[in-house]
Amino acid sequence: MKRKLLEFGGAAVVLLGILGILYLVLGRIGNGPPEVGSVTIRCGEESVIPLGNEIYRTEDGKKREERRLVPEEIGEEAPLLAYNDDITAKYEGNSENGSFYFTIYTDEFQGYTEKKSWFTPLEEPGNYLVCIETYWGTEKNNIGMEYYFWLQVE
Incomplete structure (x- = not known):
C-alpha cells in the first residue's frame, strides 16, 4: 500500500x-517585444517594399509615441510604382489589428482619400504618395508603422 x-x-x-x-x-x-512584419506592394509584374517608419511602440500596455514622417519630406526615399488596376498589398508577420488604413496624397500633398481599407481606382494622371498605416503584434505589445510608396498614374 x-x-x-x-x-x-x-x-x-x-x-x-x-x-x-x-x-x-x-x-x-x-508577450515580450513584437516583431515588425513585412509589406510588399505589387502592381502587375512589378513589386516594391515601401519605405517604413515606426510611429509608436506599446509594451505591456504603455504607449510611447515616435515621430511621424511629413509627406513633404518623403521625396525620392519612397519607391515608385506605375499604377494599374491590378494592385495588391501583401503582409507577412504577426498582427492582430484587423484593417490596414491608406491615405493617398496628390503631388501637392493635399489628402486625396483618408482612412480607407483600400483605395478607389486612381483616374487623374499624376504622382500620388500612398501611406499605409498598421500595427504589428498584439493589443498589449505592438509597434505602429507607416509605409510609403509613390504611384505614377498616366
Missing part, C-alpha cells in the same frame, strides 16, 4: 511539473 501511494505521489509530482512548465512556456507566447 505504501509503495502504491509513493508511485501515485511521484506520478502526480511529475504531472504537476509538466503542467507547470507548459503554463510558463505557453504563458510567454504573445
